[in-house]
Amino acid sequence: MTPFFALVRMELRLFFADPRAVIMSVIAPIAIASFFGYIFGGGAGNTERSKIPVLIADLDGSNLTQEVVRRLKADASLDVKPATPEQCREAVRKGKATAAFVIPKDFAFGTAAAFLAGGSRPEIAMLQDPSQELEMRMLQGIVTGAVMGAAGKQLSGGREEIPLPFGVRAESVTSDPTISYNGYAHSFGGMGIQFLLMVGVEVGVGLLLRRQLGVWKRLRAAPISRMMLLGSRIVSGGITSMATLMILFAFARVVFGVHIQGSLAGFLGICASFSLMTAALGLVISTLGKTAEATRAVAIVATLLMVMLGGAWVPTFIFPRWLQNITVVMPTRWAMDGLDAVTWRGLGFSTVAPQIGLLLGCAVVFGAFAVWRFRWEEN
């Protein structure tokens, strides 16, 4: 057995000898990714969504407004209940309803007058929860559609609706029409990345802890190079991380139907390069602090920032544009985009090759920095 292989083997033995480390690395990300995956859209074909609670006060009570209320109640994304204007305001203020609509008296007459004679337009008051901005735009669209539909039917004498002069055809664009979005693919990738970074932190902190023990002196006294000492730590950390990702995605595949729709080589390449990068990052961490405790605290904060900005918690398209532009330099984003590309987007190796190259480059740079800056001498 070569010294390098012996060191790697020993590190792996130590990792698996610590049940807490194994649990933290595998079970915790599975649990959190399952949760995030569920709330961010669930698995393929899962259309179940929480309905938006909406109250409506119909002060007009005309045929037109009753038709509007009927259409709103029929919308699958809404949970519409009747209420008085006061109840509407109170419910929105307390956060029990996302929004409420108050249809004023003589609304039907007003709309007909405005439509036919160009009079002033009546207004539907929309009481909104200011924390639910995204839903508001959607609700405006739904209400507009419902009023237009109902008004058209009224104008045609109730015989038939006036059809809209255009249609909208939605198509999920992936590499193949049979591939659909799976929220678990993103959440398992994201949580995998987060916990791999945690493994990286432990690689660094573990090294600092080891320096405090006589075993470090014994390793240093042996005729092996510094590169081998740190390299074995990178490789063992990388293997641990890679295995963690494989277990996560195996679980996601079996339980949530997450498939590698794109390049398998690309998927493995992203996983391997990110695993090596995190282990090398761990070594960088070990060069920054003097005590394990202080280093761990700082490293965890930095890790969470990287995870957050890399889009591992929520997709980066939710970010403001300026933040999206900034985060393109984050290795976590490269990994996240790469995993999204080869899982639910179904893209090929060439698409993720730049990300793999960047992650490997980072691993090399981090490793070289660690060898350069590592404090080899004990005081």
Add this chain to the structure above:
Amino acid sequence: MGVMASMLEISGLRKSYHNLVAVDGVSFRAGQGETVGLLGPNGAGKTTTVSIIAGLIRPDAGEVRIAGRAISSDTDPAKQSIGLVPQDLGLYDQLSARENLRLFGALYKMSGAPLRHAMDEALDLVGLSERAKDRVKEFSGGMKRRLNLAAALLHDPQLLLLDEPTVGVDPQSRNAIFDNLESLKKRGKTLLYTTHYMEEAERLCDRLVIIDHGKIIADDTLQGLHRRFCAQNLLTVELEDGELSIDELLIDGLSIDALRQVPGVESVERRGHSLRIGVRDLARDSAAILQWLAERGQHVQHFASERTSLETVFLTLTGRSLRD
């Protein structure tokens, strides 16, 4: 005894950390098969010296030669000749004794049957063959110390660097470790043994290097040191109950420095309520000291003499006890 071939030669070692000079011009040698004790109180520079020899620390100046060769890099084959027994246990608690040894053997490119044989032999030497498969965390402190020693023996080094290998162990385990080291001596190994326990050095070492504040203050065989300090004997004087205490004696103006001026007194150390006084001529100087005390109204409750020891040697050389 003829001059032995040098296994270890150190010349002009110097190492400082910021303003603290840890090792200051240390030079000594250890012959093939010789056991050299590196003695000194805590912080004297023993561990730094050992760390430099083992290649863990780069000295600011000076040179270390192992069997005539200087260690030039981390991977220098000359490091194969060194077995380090660190003061802090160099073992993985979560692994078994055998797994630990397998790793440390592999670091020296050992594998297969030779490694298995070396592991069996090392475990046998330290009496842990029966516990080879047990995890180290289940071991007692003494067993861990013995395994710590075994881990340094696998690659059959000619020079063993033992940095306080008996710290924190019970007397039984200490004796076991001594037996192991004596066995290694018989096999011709060169041992560099750092300690601040005089009795350990007296039992084990052929030659003693005494270090204090990073400097060597004596380097001689045990017999040589005894010869140099042969005239010195140690008197222990305890004052009678009800008389002035040592502190009062000092307040009374009869300081230790004053006692040192008494003819024949080589050293004076206060230990609790006793004075330990080193003298050259036991009969003549004892009488003079007793008379000196009597003239100052002091009555001696207990008076004893003992042969000079390494403790006394150190006290004489440095003016303080090894355990200070």
